[in-house]
Amino acid sequence: MPPDRHNHPPGLGSGHRPGPAQAVYGISVAAELAGMGAHSLRLYEEHGLVTPARSAGGTRRYSDDDLARLARIAALTGQGINLVAIARILELEDANTALRDTNAALTAERDQLREHRDS
Numbered sequence: 844m845p846p847d848r849h850n851h852p853p854g855l856g857s858g859h860r861p862g863p864a865q866a867v868y869g870i871s872v873a874a875e876l877a878g879m880g881a882h883s884l885r886l887y888e889e890h891g892l893v894t895p896a897r898s899a900g901g902t903r904r905y906s907d908d909d910l911a912r913l914a915r916i917a918a919l920t921g922q923g924i925n926l927v928a929i930a931r932i933l934e935l936e937d938a939n940t941a942l943r944d945t946n947a948a949l950t951a952e953r954d955q956l957r958e959h960r961d962s
Contacts, residue, residue: 863911866896866904873905877913884913890926892916892933 861867873895874881887893888903893912895903905913912933919929 861907863907866906866909868905868910870895870903870905873903873910873913876910877917879913879917887913887916887926890930892926892930 868876870881870884874884877884884893884895884903884905888895893905893909893916895905895909898904915933915936916929919932920926924932
């Protein structure tokens with residue numbers, strides 16, 4: 844499961860544009876931007892493929908990160924892959940990204956420790 848990326852303070856984006864993780868789009872706007880129907884977005888949420896943030900009133904709010912994930916889902920469905928398989932693919936991709944991030948952090952820490960040791 845990807846980390847919660849919807850609890851960022853406002854203003855993370857440059858200028859007045861929201862950051863990629865800031866949930867700002869309602870379902871109809873997100874569906875239009877993603878090039879699919881709102882029913883598809885609800886179906887993907889039902890299958891756990893995308894998890895939009897919710898407003899205080901319970902309205903779905905999508906971020907640019909969610910839109911990128913929807914584009915990935917659309918690409919996979921376009922290849923004829925079923926939703927169960929897509930869920931597994933996305934899970935593995937998320938795990939791979941987390942491992943790469945951890946590896947990069949550990950490599951940076953190692954390099955910093957070596958630099959400190961050698962100075």
